[in-house]
Every structure is written in structure tokens, then in C-alpha cells.
Amino acid sequence: MLPPSRVNDLAVVEVSYAEATVTLRWTALGDDFDQGGPAHYVEIRYGRDFDQLADDFHGSASVNHSQVLRGSLTSPSEPGSVQTIVILVPDRGDNVTFVFALRMCDEADNCGDPSNIVTANLEYIPLPVNDIDTVTLIVIVVCIALLVVVVILVFCRGNRTETARSTQPPSANDNPSFVPTV
Structure with missing residues (x-):
């Protein structure tokens, strides 16, 4: 009957320009606030603009199953445990910034509020050039x-x-x- 709580500890753990991936981590919640069994699924949204994601979570792009390289959107961890997911981002450039937020939902599609917003910068950093090889x-x-x-x-x-x-x-x-x- 109650939605999961709001995730407030979403964090970017790792960013890989070469693999075009972002690794996110947060503490899993129960399906009724922070109680009960694990939430039923995780909805992750992303964009290129912080304000747009903050103002219009539902209008932002959603991470789909084909973008998930490790972890799961539909098998959240037990409440209180750390959940990690590796996402393949759709594009990269010399310096591309993505913002991410998520919310947990129960089996009745009751969803918590969107989490804190995190930023991941996929910046190409060339290897140092030695003047003398x-x-x-x-x-x-x-x-x-x-x-x-x-x-x-x-x-x-x-x-x-x-x-x-x-x-x-x-x-x-x-x-x-x-x-x-x-």
C-alpha cells in the first residue's frame, strides 16, 4: 500500500570514457518505505541537464535493460544492502556530462520520490605524450x-x-x- 522511500545516497562510483559506462551505487529500500521485502524494480532516468532532470523526472530518458551491463533494474537487492549497476551511456564526446536519478517502485507500481541527482562526466583524457620515445x-x-x-x-x-x-x-x-x- 505504501511506496518505497526516496533513495538519498545515489552515487557515481566509476566512469569509463573508453567503455562509455557509468557505475551507480545506492542503498536498496523496502517496498513499503524502508520496510518489507525488496522493492520490485528500479527506474533510472538520465539527461544532460541537471535542472531538466530535477524539474521533469518523468520526461527524461529512461535507462532500459539493453543499457544495463551489470546489475538489474528488476531484481533490487534486499533492503539496506548496497546495489550497484553499470550503465552503457548512449553517446560520448570530448567532454560529455550526464545526470542521473532513480526511484524505487513496488509490485503495485507505487513509486517513491526521485533520488538525489548525481553527475558523471565522460571526459576524454589523452595519454601523456612523451617528447622522446x-x-x-x-x-x-x-x-x-x-x-x-x-x-x-x-x-x-x-x-x-x-x-x-x-x-x-x-x-x-x-x-x-x-x-x-x-
């Missing part, structure tokens, strides 16, 4: 390492040549005061 970084490191090896080899080779020259006995051409005798 891994392959480029490896190539740069290898080039620098090769350059260091070449510099070390040239430096060491130059020192060996100088050392070799200094250990040879001086020749006549190295001493300008040397006068050959005949």
Missing part, C-alpha cells in the same frame, strides 16, 4: 656512448705517440747545433 632515447644514449669511446681512443692514441717519440734517442735532425763530422 624509448627507441629514440636508446639511439641517443648509444650515440653518446660511441662518441665517448672515440674521444677516449683518440686521446689514448695521442698519448702513446707522444710517449713513443720521447723514448727514442734524439736524432741529428732534432739538435740544430749538431754539426756532422766528415
